[in-house]
Amino acid sequence: MTALPAGPLAGPLAGAVRPAAGGAAPIVEARAIHKHFGALHVLKGVDLAVAERELVFIIGPSGSGKSTLLRCLNRLEEPSSGSVTVEGIDLLDRRTDINKARQRIGMVFQSFNLYPHMTALGNVALALRKVQGKSRAEAEARARAALARVHLEDRAGHYPGQLSGGQQQRVAIARAIALEPRVMLFDEPTSALDPELVGGVLQVMRELREDGMTMVVVSHEMGFARAAADRVVFMADGRIVEQGPPSAIFGAPREERTRAFLGQVERH
Amino acid sequence: MTLDDFLLAFFSLDILREAWPILWQGLQQTLLLSVIVVPLGILGGTILALLSTVEHPLVRWPLMAWVDFFRALPPLVLLIFLYAGLPFAGLEISALGAVAIGFFLNTGAYYGEILRAGIESVPRGQMEAARSTGLGRGQALAHVILPQAVRNVLPDLISNTLEVVKLTSIASVVALPELLFQARQAQSVTYNATPIVAAAVIYFLLLWPVVRLLSRLENRQLAARQ
Numbered sequence: 001m002t003a004l005p006a007g008p009l010a011g012p013l014a015g016a017v018r019p020a021a022g023g024a025a026p027i028v029e030a031r032a033i034h035k036h037f038g039a040l041h042v043l044k045g046v047d048l049a050v051a052e053r054e055l056v057f058i059i060g061p062s063g064s065g066k067s068t069l070l071r072c073l074n075r076l077e078e079p080s081s082g083s084v085t086v087e088g089i090d091l092l093d094r095r096t097d098i099n100k101a102r103q104r105i106g107m108v109f110q111s112f113n114l115y116p117h118m119t120a121l122g123n124v125a126l127a128l129r130k131v132q133g134k135s136r137a138e139a140e141a142r143a144r145a146a147l148a149r150v151h152l153e154d155r156a157g158h159y160p161g162q163l164s165g166g167q168q169q170r171v172a173i174a175r176a177i178a179l180e181p182r183v184m185l186f187d188e189p190t191s192a193l194d195p196e197l198v199g200g201v202l203q204v205m206r207e208l209r210e211d212g213m214t215m216v217v218v219s220h221e222m223g224f225a226r227a228a229a230d231r232v233v234f235m236a237d238g239r240i241v242e243q244g245p246p247s248a249i250f251g252a253p254r255e256e257r258t259r260a261f262l263g264q265v266e267r268h
Numbered sequence: 269m270t271l272d273d274f275l276l277a278f279f280s281l282d283i284l285r286e287a288w289p290i291l292w293q294g295l296q297q298t299l300l301l302s303v304i305v306v307p308l309g310i311l312g313g314t315i316l317a318l319l320s321t322v323e324h325p326l327v328r329w330p331l332m333a334w335v336d337f338f339r340a341l342p343p344l345v346l347l348i349f350l351y352a353g354l355p356f357a358g359l360e361i362s363a364l365g366a367v368a369i370g371f372f373l374n375t376g377a378y379y380g381e382i383l384r385a386g387i388e389s390v391p392r393g394q395m396e397a398a399r400s401t402g403l404g405r406g407q408a409l410a411h412v413i414l415p416q417a418v419r420n421v422l423p424d425l426i427s428n429t430l431e432v433v434k435l436t437s438i439a440s441v442v443a444l445p446e447l448l449f450q451a452r453q454a455q456s457v458t459y460n461a462t463p464i465v466a467a468a469v470i471y472f473l474l475l476w477p478v479v480r481l482l483s484r485l486e487n488r489q490l491a492a493r494q
Contacts, residue, residue, distance in 0.1 A: 076399065076400060099403065099404050100402065102400060103401070103402040105400075106401075107397075109393055109396070109397060111391075111393050113391075113393035113396065114397075115397075115398075117416055117419065126398075126403070126411060126412075127398075127403055130403060132402075175397075179401060
């Protein structure tokens with residue numbers, strides 16, 4: 001385990017004390033993940049370990065399996081073979097209480113997936129009440145605190161339909177962090193947003209990182225990856241092609257596939 | 269037939285006064301029946317709809333056969349079979365019991381199909397989001413999926429409930445003294461059609477507000493879609 005002090009760290013300091021990638025025991029460890037959808041072989045033996053406080057960015061062309069890999073990390077997708085452990089808990093073991101384990105793994109979706117029949121507060125409080133068994137008062141207090149962390153405390157009583165896409169996505173982030181997860185998974189969190197709304201979501205993600213949250217992000221936000229990621233993983237055809245610090249991947253990619261992909265992305 | 273004869277045969281106030289206590293009992297019985305069979309049908313439908321979310325073939329195929337069977341079987345035939353057929357197998361069921369079971373089976377199948385369509389109208393991501401926060405399948409269905417499903421098919425649910433209340437009149441064939449049965453009694457005793465007309469008016473007054481509500485809901489849903 002890491003020798004670092006627990007608890008949130010102040011913004012500018014956090015970068016200085018973050019351990020190097022792979023230095024400590026990993027929080028998330030996926031080994032030899034294969035995934036078949038019928039005849040399609042989507043993941044072809046992927047290994048991924050994520051250290052505490054690490055921000056791993058997964059990039060790659062569509063159909064490369066990056067979202068599927070992410071969804072295997074909280075077993076929304078059942079790997080065909082391989083193993084996934086989160087804080088040492090084997091997610092694929094039938095004896096593991098998956099609902100308990102999932103509280104340690106927050107997830108944010110491309111399409112937000114807020115519950116449209118509940119207010120922002122209700123969205124965030126639901127699992128606090130029904131999964132963690134907190135009283136209504138305590139759940140709502142925690143939900144309000146989570147909404148404050150995404151700067152939406154004044155929107156607690158709004159329904160998703162009354163919020164902009166960016167605000168909805170921030171409520172979705174609040175819904176996940178309210179459960180105090182050990183790792184957050186982001187599945188293309190800004191892809192469904194109008195360009196002017198992307199900044200607010202990225203800002204919240206930046207603050208989460210500064211607070212020391214371990215994060216795995218599938219996204220096309222290359223600028224954010226360059227600035228914030230500890231490690232960039234490039235995937236293609238169901239495999240990890242290469243990975244390394246953003247300076248290496250963006251500055252001097254070794255593989256031809258990576259160069260081709262980055263070249264295409266940068267032209268847009 | 270003169271106008272006076274016509275009014276006397278269909279709209280006689282004297283006959284209505286005479287038949288009213290019987291009709292009133294019938295109305296109460298119809299309301300009681302509705303209060304019993306509508307929740308039973310919704311209960312049956314909810315069970316079927318929840319089962320329909322299970323993808324296992326050992327659940328799917330029997331479920332499909334069950335729903336098809338009870339939707340294809342005329343409810344009147346089902347009711348008479350339960351009441352008059354089962355005694356031949358030594359199973360005596362009271363008239364009310366037969367009506368309750370019959371409606372549970374028949375209208376449950378209809379409510380079930382409506383609710384299933386409602387559940388399928390909720391985007392997949394809703395279940396995934398709920399499960400990702402640690403909610404179990406049942407919790408996610410109860411708190412996230414079903415409330416949205418019901419809202420999406422509310423006009424169909426109300427429409428079906430309207431049909432169910434009307435269908436309680438078939439209880440008359442097993443001699444349950446509901447509105448139609450009582451009107452028939454009064455008609456044969458008085459030898460006059462007024463009690464039947466009165467029953468029709470009572471049905472109309474009972475259900476017309478529901479029909480209006482339904483129209484408004486349907487219009488609103490149509491407007492929301494545009």
